[in-house]
Amino acid sequence: MLGKGVFEGCYSLNEVTLGENLTEIPNFTFQSCSSLSGLIVPAKVKRIGECAFMNSGMEAINIPSAVETIDTRAFQWCSSLEDVTFNEGLKTIGEYAFSDSYVERVALPSTLETIGKNAFSNCTSIRTIVFPPKSIANMASGLFNGLWRLSRVECEATVPPVIPANTFDGSNGTLYVPTASIEAYKAADGWKYFGNVEGTTPVTGNGDANCDGVIDVLDFNIVINYMLGMGGFSSEDAMNNANVNGDSSIDIVDVNGIINIILGIK
DSSP, rough: OOOTTTTTTTTTTTOOOOOOOOOOOOTTTTTOOOOOOOOOTTTTEEEEEETTTTOOOOOOEEEETTEEEETTTTTTTTHHHHHEEEOTOOOOOOOTTTTTTTOOOOOTTTOEEEETTTTTTTTTTTEEEOOOSSOEEEETTTTTTTTOOOOOOEOSSSSSSOOOOOTTOOOOOEEEOOGGHHHHHSTTTTTGGOOOOOEESOOOOOOOOOSSSSSSSHHHHHHHHHHHHSSOSSSSHHHHOOHHHHHHOOHHHHHHHHHHHHHTOO
């Protein structure tokens, strides 16, 4: 068992081995330990306390699956902290838990139930955020404010999870979602903040290159002629149908795809 603030302000502390039976890292334990760049959190730890690593020299940390709570300001102002791994099992991330740190990627686990106010605000190094495929029950405001380097936000849920309207205020980036759900995200509170929304799944063509409702040798011939520069498609829908593998290019792969459809292989 560790006492509250037991190493607080130990500026020269650079290495610590924690006991394997430890179940909590108490409040202020490593606050302002500026030389402490990393440590292994024991597998039985369930809680990382308030300000436990605040303003420390931590560069990377793996949050074990037993950890259910990362408390308020636990990693705030960790200016060297770039790599954080959240494992399934985590339920709560407290207010300002990682604010003003240098985390580059945030992948939120599906077990997460609560994220406190400004948990990742002003983390100007964050480039990627990955959301779980379901709504997080309690999300406070300002979670990802001011992330001007943010380039990618991913969410694989077909129905947009509920998030506060100002979740991404002042942040940049492109939102990547299931292709069939693009319009739903563009209309959903919070998600509609993004001016650029792209699909993560290719839209595949059905092989009907002449839009006559039948996939046959005529479709095969149309695609071959197109590839040889001897003809075009009658409409945009026809061209989309010919793109059987959904890669936005009409080529021999699509020809093979149409042959397989005709033969009943695909």
